[in-house]
Amino acid sequence: MTRPPHPRVAAVAHLLAEAGAGGEVRVLPAEVRTAAAAAAALDVPVGAIVNSLVFLADGSPLLILTSGAHRVDVAQVAHLLGVRELVPAPAAEVRRHTGQVIGGVAPVGHPAPLGTLVDVELARYDRVWAAAGHPAAVFPTSYDELLRLTAGTAVEVSAQLPEVVAP
Numbered sequence: 001m002t003r004p005p006h007p008r009v010a011a012v013a014h015l016l017a018e019a020g021a022g023g024e025v026r027v028l029p030a031e032v033r034t035a036a037a038a039a040a041a042l043d044v045p046v047g048a049i050v051n052s053l054v055f056l057a058d059g060s061p062l063l064i065l066t067s068g069a070h071r072v073d074v075a076q077v078a079h080l081l082g083v084r085e086l087v088p089a090p091a092a093e094v095r096r097h098t099g100q101v102i103g104g105v106a107p108v109g110h111p112a113p114l115g116t117l118v119d120v121e122l123a124r125y126d127r128v129w130a131a132a133g134h135p136a137a138v139f140p141t142s143y144d145e146l147l148r149l150t151a152g153t154a155v156e157v158s159a160q161l162p163e164v165v166a167p
Contacts (some may be wrong), residue, residue, distance in 0.1 A: 006018025006049070008100055008133030011069065012109040016132075016139060019108075019149055023127075023140035031135035033103030038138060042129055045069070046142075047070055050122060050130035050146065054089040054097060054114075061089060061097040065107055065130070066119040070158030077117065077157050082145045089101040103135040116152035 013025040032038040035049040040050075049068030057078070064072050078086040094102050099109045107116070107130050122128050123143040130146070132139045135157055148155060 003005040003054050006134045006137070008104070008106075008109065009137040012106045012133040012137070014141070015108050016149070021083060021139070021141060021145060021149060022122070025132045025137055025139045027068065027134075028136045028138065031103065032138070033135045038129060038131075039091045040157065042138065044127075047121070048125040048128050050107065050128050050141075052098075052107055052131055055086050056089050057092065057115075058083045059085075061093070061114055062086075063098075063105075063107070063114040063115065063116040063150070063152075064112075064119070064157055065122065065150070065152065066158045067124075067128075070119060070121055072157050074148060077155075080155060080157075100131075100133050104131045104133055104137065106131050106133045106139075107146060107152075109133055113151070116150040117155050117157050118147055118150065119151040120154050120159045121156070121158055122146065 032041050038049045039046040047067045047069035051066050053064045074086050098105050127140050129138045
């Protein structure tokens with residue numbers, strides 16, 4: 001007998017099915033709280049991992065979906081939005097606005113709709129992987145489907161992380 005899915009994962013899977021999303025939720029053997037860990041577990045490039053990051057834009061929650069190979073350029077996004085302050089949301093705020101914990105924040109399934117920016121860098125990949133409401137659950141999708149599912153706005157939000165060269 002298999003154990004039932006985590007309630008958040010079940011809710012995300014239900015929302016994805018209702019929306020006609022092409023991919024199914026996959027539960028991994030262990031939690032993957034970073035893009036690098038998720039990429040290793042899925043055997044995909046780190047850039048194909050969707051980081052779901054919650055920020056506070058002048059105090060209002062904002063979801064930014066960016067490639068695991070990039071980081072959000074806070075000054076650039078603040079300027080783009082015309083806000084004075086854009087800061088990462090504390091863990092309690094992330095959970096309050098998404099109903100999910102950091103490391104498992106899905107692009108969908110939040111208590112109330114969140115304004116969402118989707119980094120154009122994710123379009124480089126035919127398939128990207130996003131969290132599904134828990135740090136051990138993910139689902140495959142495409143850039144276009146991610147925009148559709150989230151009603152997100154496509155923008156350049158990131159600065160490329162420097163390459164790590166092994167000694």
